Amino acid sequence: xxxxxxxxxxxxxxxxxxxxxxxxxxxxxxxxxxxxxxxxxxxxxxxxxxxxxxxxxxxxxxxxxxxxxxxxxxxxxxxxxxxxxxxxxxxxxxxxxxxxxxxxxxxxxxxxxxxxxxxxxxxxxxxxxxxxxxxxxxxxxxxxxxxxxxxxxxxxxxxxxxxxxxxxxxxxxxxxxxxxxxxxxxxxxxxxxxxxxxxxxxxxxxxxxxxxxxxxxxxxxxxxxxxxxxxxxxxxxxxxxxxxxxxxxxxxxxxxxxxxxxxxxxxxxxxxxxxxxxxxxxxxxxxxxxxxxxxxxxxxxxxxxxxxxxxxxxxxxxxxxxxxxxxxxxxxxxxxxxxxxxxxxxxxxxxxxxxxxxxxxxxxxxxxxxxxxxxxxxxxxxxxxxxxxxxxxxxxxxxxxxx
Numbered sequence: 001x002x003x004x005x006x007x008x009x010x011x012x013x014x015x016x017x018x019x020x021x022x023x024x025x026x027x028x029x030x031x032x033x034x035x036x037x038x039x040x041x042x043x044x045x046x047x048x049x050x051x052x053x054x055x056x057x058x059x060x061x062x063x064x065x066x067x068x069x070x071x072x073x074x075x076x077x078x079x080x081x082x083x084x085x086x087x088x089x090x091x092x093x094x095x096x097x098x099x100x101x102x103x104x105x106x107x108x109x110x111x112x113x114x115x116x117x118x119x120x121x122x123x124x125x126x127x128x129x130x131x132x133x134x135x136x137x138x139x140x141x142x143x144x145x146x147x148x149x150x151x152x153x154x155x156x157x158x159x160x161x162x163x164x165x166x167x168x169x170x171x172x173x174x175x176x177x178x179x180x181x182x183x184x185x186x187x188x189x190x191x192x193x194x195x196x197x198x199x200x201x202x203x204x205x206x207x208x209x210x211x212x213x214x215x216x217x218x219x220x221x222x223x224x225x226x227x228x229x230x231x232x233x234x235x236x237x238x239x240x241x242x243x244x245x246x247x248x249x250x251x252x253x254x255x256x257x258x259x260x261x262x263x264x265x266x267x268x269x270x271x272x273x274x275x276x277x278x279x280x281x282x283x284x285x286x287x288x289x290x291x292x293x294x295x296x297x298x299x300x301x302x303x304x305x306x307x308x309x310x311x312x313x314x315x316x317x318x319x320x321x322x323x324x325x326x327x328x329x330x331x332x333x334x335x336x337x338x339x340x341x342x343x344x345x346x347x348x349x350x351x352x353x354x355x356x357x358x359x360x361x362x363x364x365x366x367x368x369x370x371x372x373x374x375x376x377x378x379x380x381x382x383x384x385x386x387x388x389x390x391x392x393x394x395x396x397x398x399x400x401x402x403x
Contacts, residue, residue: 002106002107002108003105003106003108003271003272003273004105004106004271004272004285005101005102005103005105005106005269005270005271005285005286006269006270006271006272006275006282006283006284006285006286006403007267007268007269007282007283007284007285007286007369007373007400008043008268008269008270008275008280008281008282008283009039009042009043009267009268009280009283010189010265010266010267010268010283010366010369010370010373010374011035011038011039011042011189011190011191011265011266011370012035012189012190012191012263012264012265012266012363012366012367012370013031013034013035013190013191013193013202013262013263013264013265013363014190014191014192014193014202014203014204014205014206014263015205015206015207015259015261015262015263015357015358015360016122016193016202016206016207016261016262016263017122017206017207017259017261017262017358018121018122018207018259018260018261018262018358019122019260021122021206021207021261021262022193022201022202022206023120023122023193023201023202023262023263024120024122024123024262025195025201026120026193026195026262027063027120027123028057028063028064028068028072028118028119028120028123028124028264029063029068029071029072029075030075030196031118031120031193031262031263031264032055032068032071032072032075032076032118032264033072033075033076034076034191034193034194034264035116035118035191035264035265035266036053036072036073036076036078036114036266037076037077038191039114039266039268040076040078043268043278043280044278044279045268045278046079046278047078047079047082048079048081048082049111049112049274049278050078050079050082050112050113050114051104051109051110051111051112051113052082052083052084052085052101052104052110052113052114053069053072053073053078053082053083053084053085053113053114053115054069054084054085054087054097054100054101054113054114054115054116055068055069055072055084055085055086055087055097055115055116055117055118055362056086056087056088056089056092056093056094056095056096056097056116056117056118056362056363056365056366057069057086057087057088057093057117057118057119057361057362058088058090058091058093058119058126058129058361058362059119059121059124059125059126059127059128059129059361059362060086060088060129061124061128061129062124062128063120063123063124064118064119064120064124067084067085067086068084068086068118069084069085069086070083070084070086071084072084072118087100088362089291089390089394089396090361090390090391090392090394091327091329091359091361091364091365091388091389091390091391092291092365092388092389092390092394092395092396093117093361093362093365094115094116094117094265094362094363094364094365094366094367094368094369095364095365095366095368095369095386095388095396095398096291096365096396097115097116097117097365097366098115098116098267098269098286098289098365098366098369098398099286099289099291099396099398100115101113101114101115101267101269102115102269102286102289102398103289105269105270105271111270111271111273111274112268112269112270112271112274113268113269113270114266114267114268114269115266115267115269115366116264116265116266116267116363116366117264117265117266117362117363117364117365117366118263118264118265118360118362118363119262119263119264119360119361119362119363120262120360121260121261121262121360121361122260122262123262126260126361131392133145133296133392134147143296143297143392144237144238144240144241144296144297145237145296145297146234146237146238146297146299147224147227147234148299148300148329148330148391149223149224149227149252149257149330150224150227150228150234150235150238150248151238151297151298151299151300152224152252152257152300152329152330152332152333153222153224153228153248153249153250153251153252153332154238154242154245154248154297154298155298155300155301155330155332155333155336156249156251156252156331156332156335157245157247157248157249158242158245158298159332159335159336159339161251161331161332161335161336162249162251163222163249163251164214165251165331165335166251166252166256166330166331166332166335167214167217167218167255167256167331168214169256169331169334169335169355170212170217170255170256170331170355170356171212171213171214171217172345173328173331173349173352173353173355173356174208174209174210174212174352174355174356175210175352176349176350176351176352176353176356177205177208177210177351177352177353177356177357178208178210178352178356179351179352180350180351180352181204181205181208185351185374185375185378186205186351186371186374188374188377189370189371189374190203190204205357205358207259207261207356207357207358208352208356208357209255209356212255216255217253217255217256220253220254220255221253222250222251222252222253223252223253223254223257224250224252225250228248228250229250235247235248237297238297238298241295241297241298242297242298251332252330252331252332255355256330256331256355257329257330257331257355258327258328258329258330258353258354258355258358258359259354259355259356259357259358259359260358260359261357261358261359261360262360263358263360263363263364263367264360264363265363265364265366265367265370266366267366267369267370268280269286282403283373283377283402283403284373284376284400284401284402284403285400285401285403286398286399286400287314287316287383287399287400287401288310288311288313288314288398288399289310289313289396289397289398289399290306290307290309290310290313290395290396290397290398291306291394291395291396291397292305292306292309292394292395292396293393293394294393294394294395295393296392296393297393298393299389299391299392299393300329300330300332300333300389301336301389301395302388302389302390302393302394302395302396303326303327303333303337303387303388303389303395303397304336304337304340304341304395305395306387306394306395306396306397307337307341307385307387307395307397309397310385310387310397310398310399311385311399314399316383316399318341318342318343320383321347321383321384321385321399322347322376322379322381322382322383322384323347323348323350323372323375323376323379323381323383323384323385324337324343324347324348324349324384324385324386324387325348325349325353325368325369325371325372325384325385325386325387326348326349326353326386326387326388327353327354327359327364327365327368327387327388327389328349328353328354328355328356328359329354329359329388329389331355333389334348334349334353337387350375351371351375364388365386365388365396368386368388369386369398369400372384372385372386372400373400373402376400376402377402381402382401382402383399383400383401383402384399384400384402385397385398385399386398386400
């Protein structure tokens, strides 16, 4: 017998720049503890009633190693009886934490979970944990491994997106993020972050570049052209897998790709009974979740089959979804998603995305769930689908319904 899984609250830190950013002085444990503490205080939680804290984190070395989740729980002064689980599904780690918690509640393995994630990209560089698929020669050869940027340009080539297409998408992402902040659309979920002296060091996303234009982006060189065409020549590796293309059109650069930032987010998920016992009003129910593997060379197409899978599990189709949050790892990802499903841009990433605000790897999925929920409430709509592409060829999706 299963039970419904509800979202009672969702909060996040602002995103700090990954280079000379305002959050750089904080460790991943410290930032995690601040959002966990705020969630506890906002909801008057007895943390002894939390079955587990499931925490997404991608680069699990150094300060982010050693089961960061448990360290964060202790740093947030939660009950000693509250355990912590660190997980890594690359870019979808935060969403996978939400999905795991939801499915645990539905399976009656526990009545209440906190799910989320963190990434301090300014302190623990992306890729510093190594990667078997990149460094194991047999696996790399057999899978036709290429870096993500090559995959993004291959994706743009395959689905026919030009440099102007991806740049125009990036300009719109910046415009929407600026408008969302000016309209205070994130106020319900943003947590002010403080230093050790309890002085506020960041209260809004600082990576945004609202002055971005087609002209300014036009002056940027493609970021992955050199590694693709010259040294070490990853284009040839990708084209062995995709011989139908004569060459890869290199269109992505820093201005139309997700930003390197710091950030953390968490979501309180539980059963109806947990909410009633703790005087908490559910804001949404989690209808369905999915994860799937895809071709590791093009790598970033996972949102397509993951979305088809989650819609099938929910007994829904794309027309039943009011808004979509599709992580903007690279501009080609949401553009391909819109094209594949025939969805109007006005329904996707309505408040901007990772191109404008950044992508703190382990936290982004949980951030997007909160953003989707806030937007459903603001716009008086019902259903939202969140999805992310994932390194080495995977995808994950989640459908929520506002109550």
